[in-house]
Amino acid sequence: MIPVLPGYPSTSGGYDEALAPDGSIRPAWQVLDHVLTELGPVELDRRRRDAGRLVEAQGAGHLFHDDGSDASRPWRLDPLPFVVTGDEWAVLEAGIAQRARLLELVLHDLYGPQHLVRGRGLEPAAVYGTPAFCEPAHALDVPTTTWLTTYGADLVRTADGAWRVLRDHTDAPVGAGYALLNREVLGILVPELSRTARPLAPGPFFAAYRDALSAVAPPGTTSPRVIVLSPGRGHPSFFEHSYLATSLGYHLAEVGDLSISAGRAWLRSIGGVEPVDVLLRRMDDAHADPLEQPGAEGGVPGLLHAARGGGVAVANAIGSGLAGSLTLQHALPDLASVLLGEPLRLANLEALWCGRPDDRATVVADPSRLVLHDVGAPDGGCLPSVFGDEMDDETWLRWRRLLEVAPHRVVAQPRIRFATTPVLTGDGAVPGTVVLRVHAVLGPTGITVLPGGLGRVVDASQPVVNQQGELAKDVWVLDDRSQRPLPSFASRPARMPQVDLGGSLPVRTAESLTWAARHAERAEALARTVRSALGMVQGDPTLLTAADGAWRQLVTRGLLRLSQQPGDHESEVPWREAVVVAEAALARRLEALALAASGVRSFQSSSTWMVLGELGALAVELRADREVGELRGMARRVEDLDAVVMRLAAISGFALESTVRGPAWRYLDLGRRLERALVVLDSLDPSLGPATPAVVRADVFDHVLRSNESLIAYRRRFRSDVELPSLLDLLVHDTTNPRSLQFQLDALREHLVALSARDLASELPALVDDACRAVLAADPLVVDSSDLVATMVDGTRMALGVLNSRLLAVHFADPVVLRPMGTHW
């Protein structure tokens, strides 16, 4: 029994990763046991609760989608790693490498000469009868094609202690990025463990990954440009796409950013288009190219033809998913001996493929001890996997029908008991089943297996394939080799010439940077303004009623303008409602910030991600309040808003201090300046001035200055009661106040001049001048009139509106939208 895991069963009947049948602790667990005992159960549970926060802080837990759902809140992390000894891993590693080699050969044959099918080493229906077979890829098999660059496998240990492969992933295997993140988080969470146990590091795997991607570049490419190609922000694995791009040091592009021309792939960048040699493909085979694949959603039209012509390399090659089809599993042992002349080292679960009459008869006769899988119809529709003994009559009827009409779609595997491992829950450690997603890359010098991988705790009462996996485990390989110093990333000599990405910026990245900065700025203004209003009321509750509520009305209108709440701003909105509206707007902006930032991960420091994660949590708080519809204690609110302001200040600090002064920084700062100019305009009520009742005038001006973070500056400069001319001087015209309107306009002009290398954009700086002229219309030294404030605000807002729409059109707009041409019979 493990002292630190009280209550963990000393025997579960089957193989357990921590405990031997006699109750003694297995060698791999001894080092863990040692450290865990020192930590103690209470501390361990505290770390467990911290784990969620740490994963979220990386941005993984807060990827918001347009429809408001957060489908990619992927996992919690168990602070207990899944440990494997070096000896055991060596066997698995060799088995994984062999399967990767085998499946590469299978693909070369199936999309090439097809000897395996002609000689019936594989039944035709096992190949042509799975939707994973990609007919247009057929002619792709030129000698230079590498089918698999990456390979993933789901491994599980059965109750009798043997390792088995559940599935091969050859299409666009997911999980290597998640594994890297888990390792990072666990290092922060339980540093004592990693220091003592020293699991094999993932670094060399990612170095091999880069080598492998460079190696598949079209022949003759001396300095290949590689990008990570994602289907887009709505994809459930988008987080990993961006994490992987950042870790590997490549641009992340979405399918709409690429076009095909002259047989090559081109990336839309701010300087025009740039050629791309290698695409690390993250969208599925079936959705790679709408031109040649009926039913493809998204994708890059013409990609298949360019790939066939050898002008661009796609990794994995389009069609590779075929090798992972369950319909091939039954044949793998024979294929290993035919193609490799070796026995299969790492077996998959025994698979009955019902395209074979005998297997079908077995399944039909008694499905009770089997798990049934459907590989799917040609259009992708399929029956969800089921346990044979848990089907109701209707379900079995449907399977029977499928077994009659399209038996080749059905694969059955025996339902087996899995081994157990300690999983930490709120109720202590319990035995759980873990499926390992392991990864390999096939590079120019051989196959490299990621030591460890992504562990998913699965519910053994459900078929594994149906499960997303909400609790993750990091997988550690403990090896004597780990006592040696590991080859370091940085000191490795670069074998391939490197492409400097410094001056290159995809259009979508530029747009995301701009929007991230704008959302951050608007959020900061909202938080500051609500904070100022609440703070002032807290100090003097009579403000709400003084002078017939004149202060209250001005502040309320300001909050609504800042919240960009459409509607009639003249009629009075209750003060509390205005506060709630502003907080909701703040929450929306924080979510939009997280979404925009998720697309430009590689431009932001990891500290930025920590802060964004915390802001995500605060956004949830703000939202929760709104739903409840009641105001919490004032002090608590003010505290939350202060927390938001400070974190946003930290983000703008990172942006200022940690971003190289290239085009990326210019777009980031451009967004911030534009939004801040609009925010200043929102803070100036048209009726500011003589019409403001004298009793509250000082308080109104105080609030406006506080909202713009300029109260201290004002007091230092004017040492008098606040007056409109001096207020306007500081907030509008002062070129030295980084919060003034004129300051923003000057910075905007500078950025636009620097960015307008292209003819199209040269008109933009002139649009800033229009705004400047409108600003001058309200020179406080000339007139003190409320009408002129209104004129200035309207004129400037209009000029900035024109600038904004031209900016979007010239710098960012998708030139056009892709749509299918009509079809006819």
Next chain:
Amino acid sequence: MTRYRVVHRTTYRYGAQMTSGQTVAHLRLRATSAQEVLSSFARCEPLADEASSWIDGFGNLVDMFVVRHPHDTLDVVAESEVELYPALLVQPGPPWEDVVGRLDVDTFGDDDLLVQACRLPSRHVDLESDGIMELARRTFEPGRPIGEALAALCHTIFETFTFDPEFSDVSTPLDDILEHRRGVCQDFAHLTIGCLRRLGLSARYVSGYLETEPPPGQPKLIGSDASHAWCSTYVPDVGWIDLDPTNDHLPVQRHVTVGWGRDYADVAPLRGVVLGPAADQQLEVSVDVTRVSPAPEREHVADLR
């Protein structure tokens, strides 16, 4: 030998200027044992900025056109000249179950992979409906010679389904065709293919044309004003036998073949994407297949000088 000239014109009117467009076309005729292709060209207007062609996995000729300048109309024209050999008569042949048995165990040389792929469901040919099996069983009685059964299936579809171009489009499922007993030649081809595959036979989809105006005294065939489609089944030792359920033809006559695949999706005449603003697209298709007299043999003229 009969010689035909085929002109197939497709016009897209986009209703707005498109920035660029990419089109993949299955329009050029392939040589077969039943036809000799004298010439076959495809081109587009405006002229393509990039064009390429290749042979797909089924042996069909594919063209790709890319227009990279603003255009609001795209015309794709294919012109071909072809000579058809006289059709062979179909023999009654062995019982159809024997054919299925041979397909299960034998391999068939160059045809092998296509024969086997064409026994499985495909994108437009779903085998799960009960109606398919019922229709198949009605004509494929136990022990019936394959040739007879095929003729009966062709005839049943011709008699019990109504040709109705208004009823269906490329996305209409076979179940709807079966329920309403209406459709066009592509639907009837898919239906026949479904019946044959459900029985374990192999059936491929054939895309092509019919003569537009028949010779005097012969009826105008159905489906002659647009692309036509029919199907073909494989009988070991005999080869592929074409049958046209829309016109109740077995074997086919006056049919010009463009290409074949598992179903429509493999040989759609045109598939494409355009980049541009949303607007109402309009599509117009015209097909003209005319009989031409073979060019007279050049007469030998003696040199009288």
